[in-house]
Amino acid sequence: MSRIYGLVAEFDTAEALLRGAEAAREAGYRRVEAYSPFPVHGMAEVLEHDDPRLPWAVFIMGVIGCATGFGLESWTAVINYPFNIGGKPTFSWPNFIPVAYELTILFSAFTAGLSMLVLNGLPRYHHSIFNTPRFERASSDLFFLCIEARDAKYDPEETAHFLENLGAQLVSEVEK
Amino acid sequence: MDNTRHISSSNGPVDPAVAGLMEGEQTFETVSERLASIVLRQDKHKLPWWIMLGIGFVMYNLLGIALTKLLLYGVGIWGIDEPVGWGWAIINFVWWIGIGHAGTLISAFLLLMRQNWRNSINRFAEAMTIFAVLCAGIYPVFHTGRPWCAYWLFPYPNILGMWPGWRSPLLWDVFAVSTYASVSILFWLIGLIPDFATLRDRAENVVVKKTYGVLSLGWRGAAEHWQRYETASLILAGISTPLVLSVHSIISFDFSIGIVPGWHTAISPPYFVAGALYAGFAMVIILAVPLRKWYHLEDYITPKHMDWCAKLMLTSGLVVLYGYMSECFFSYLSGNHIEIRMMELRQFGPYGAAYWFLILCNGVIPQLLWIPKVRFHNGWLFFISVVVSIGMWLERYVIVVVSLTRDFLPSSWGYFAPTIWDILMYAGTIGQFIFLFFMFVRVMPMINIFEMRELVHKTHGHVHSSAEEHSAATPVSLPAQPAE
Known part of the structure; x- marks a missing residue:
């Protein structure tokens, strides 16, 4: 269990990513992070990223x-x-x-x-999210939503099912 | 900004604010591929690149020769003498700094104004700023005569217990220009981080991949990072805008705080800032015309971009022209016989030809930009921009040289003529600019890739995504963000 960083869902549009993030927050997940090739407006509010x-x-x-x-x-x-x-x-x-x-x-x-x-913790040599399949396209045309394993509500089966229901093209378990 | 009749409108109902900023069928992938491949695929750089780099390299070497001679013999090799102690060195310094200002204006001021069209041109305009400031910085340092003592300009505890003179605009220059150079470089590098990540992820060669990997600082596009990134960009834009205005105002103080007739005018700061933007937009067009042709970037730098740059150039040019007229008007109206004689000397004295040629270059020829056909014609735009660059150089020549040749006492009147070393050094800094710029084009993306993806999202997002993704309820633009 501790070898797993989290479950990552792959989307092909910014809208789908934003809706996925909203759904994950509504479902009660707290350790949620979105990865996108450009800033998606509204995402910071959804994920409550506000650093004064x-x-x-x-x-x-x-x-x-x-x-x-x-x-x-x-x-x-x-x-x-x-x-x-x-x-x-x-x-x-x-x-x-x-x-x-x-x-x-x-x-x-x-x-x-x-x-x-x-x-932002940069520069940083490596991060577990880079183990995601096809993550090299997160800087070009794919959008990723990660629910981390340390989330209290995280369950390998149930969370994967939840992400698949969001319309993700691919859901993968990512190792640390 | 209503002249869109020459532009083929994009397909689908597109927000008018971003219409015409991108042409052709574009997706996130085509944008990333087209712009990243210019850096990653070395065969994209064909003969024009080598020719420009060659010209730049040869002229850059002239700078080496000119500086070596200067270090061995001193500033006496230039045309400067009494009474004209500020010759080409100061003219070129002001000229280069001015050129840089359009880059900061495009990257900072247009960001604050939420002008999406800046995204296609801000990266190379910022590079232009940095290289122009590097060229400018050479002049005052070597003009001191003992450049190895240039650190004396900064306040540091020394054995004499002396401090720099805080009341001198020349010292303000030191702070203004060094702040401007470092903030411009910072802004530019911060903007490059997500693009370095794109290059890292797309590179196939291991060495290239690792190099861009290091440069991207581990950027992973997390929403939390983007949030701070956008906040920081907006703050940087907010403080760069007054910085640009202050830098050229302080440079104008170099002149206007002195009591030399022809320099001592209150109109100098706004008039210098407008002139700087004028020359800067001219340089943006000079660079954009060949770049979009050689690298087939017409889809990203569209006729609309060229049109708007030309309109901004025309606008700042009219402010400059107004400055010339008010300078002339207030001199003749001043009742001060020294001021009146100075204006007569500028217009009808031994340097009169330079004055009228300057009016022709900066005031008359650019009026062609009122004609829409001219603004959409690359050849004309390039020609007018070169003319404006020459005109802005002449403006500084007229201000610096002509004012100094006539002091208050006829016994201290004189003439100025440049020497070959003035000319070589000027050519050398142009060479440095060309060389650095074309090296930049080869190793860094000249158009901001992630902002172009964002533009794809805004313009065609609903066209290219699959039907079920397109729901009217998508809250993409729900919260009002200050950035674009």
């Missing part, structure tokens, strides 16, 4: 970026090495805006990109 951490991380790092830029400029120009250039005030803050602005963008952009990867 990413936007918050971006916002917080953006604020830190802005503070870093403005803080560095103010500290170096006012405290660490005040320097009279053309009689301008040392704390000439309007001139500090462009650098603070660019650092805000730099910090938040890299946070968006990198936290997407980190929260």
